[in-house]
Amino acid sequence: MPFPAEILPTFLARLLAGAVRHNVAAMDIVSDTKDWTWVLERPCPDCGFDAAAVSGRDVAAMLRVAAQAWQVRLRREDVRDRPNAVTWSPLEYASHVRDVCLRFDARLALMLTQVQPEFENWDQDATAVEERYGEQDPSGVATELAASAETLAAHFDQVRGDQWQRTGQRSDGARFTVDSFARYFLHDVLHHLHDVDIEVRPTHERV
Ligand code: NI
Numbered sequence: 001m002p003f004p005a006e007i008l009p010t011f012l013a014r015l016l017a018g019a020v021r022h023n024v025a026a027m028d029i030v031s032d033t034k035d036w037t038w039v040l041e042r043p044c045p046d047c048g049f050d051a052a053a054v055s056g057r058d059v060a061a062m063l064r065v066a067a068q069a070w071q072v073r074l075r076r077e078d079v080r081d082r083p084n085a086v087t088w089s090p091l092e093y094a095s096h097v098r099d100v101c102l103r104f105d106a107r108l109a110l111m112l113t114q115v116q117p118e119f120e121n122w123d124q125d126a127t128a129v130e131e132r133y134g135e136q137d138p139s140g141v142a143t144e145l146a147a148s149a150e151t152l153a154a155h156f157d158q159v160r161g162d163q164w165q166r167t168g169q170r171s172d173g174a175r176f177t178v179d180s181f182a183r184y185f186l187h188d189v190l191h192h193l194h195d196v197d198i199e200v201r202p203t204h205e206r207v
């Protein structure tokens with residue numbers, strides 16, 4: 001099993017080096033209505049993350065590193081600025097990531113306690129409007145994101161043995177194991193760091 005701390009810094013380092021360039025079309029807010037399950041099969045051409053190269057067991061540690069990067073991003077002056085009319089501001093993306101952690105934590109609990117549960121549909125764009133993501137307080141979002149990410153990381157840490165192969169299903173029919181669900185989730189958190197042009201130094205440089 002690869003040591004997870006080595007993978008995420010490589011990813012962040014590539015972002016810093018400009019090796020991964022934006023695909024402007026892919027940044028559109030409506031992109032979250034697309035089915036992203038293909039990211040489990042091949043590297044994401046936008047953010048460069050390869051979900052097939054990690055194990056569900058790596059996800060908790062990588063989530064903790066990513067959550068730190070979000071803390072840094074939320075402190076920047078341009079946190080409320082949208083790059084253009086159809087792209088979320090970093091604050092909106094961070095609010096989304098906070099809620100993704102909450103939502104996926106609830107789904108993980110279902111997968112661990114029920115036989116192939118079906119997840120309730122979640123309209124992410126409607127939630128962003130209803131919850132007024134763009135008007136939330138950045139420091140409050142930072143605190144909430146840190147808490148929701150840590151809660152989910154702790155629950156991933158508690159998954160044991162056969163539990164990684166338990167299953168769940170989205171309302172659109174997409175099926176996940178806890179393992180693929182964890183890797184799918186991690187991509188979302190990392191992809192959105194890419195969306196907000198994260199500029200943080202990897203904390204675990206390999207020497
Ligand atoms: Ni997302």
Ligand SMILES: [Zn+2]
Pocket residue numbers: 044045046047048049187190191
């Ligand atoms: Zn991506």
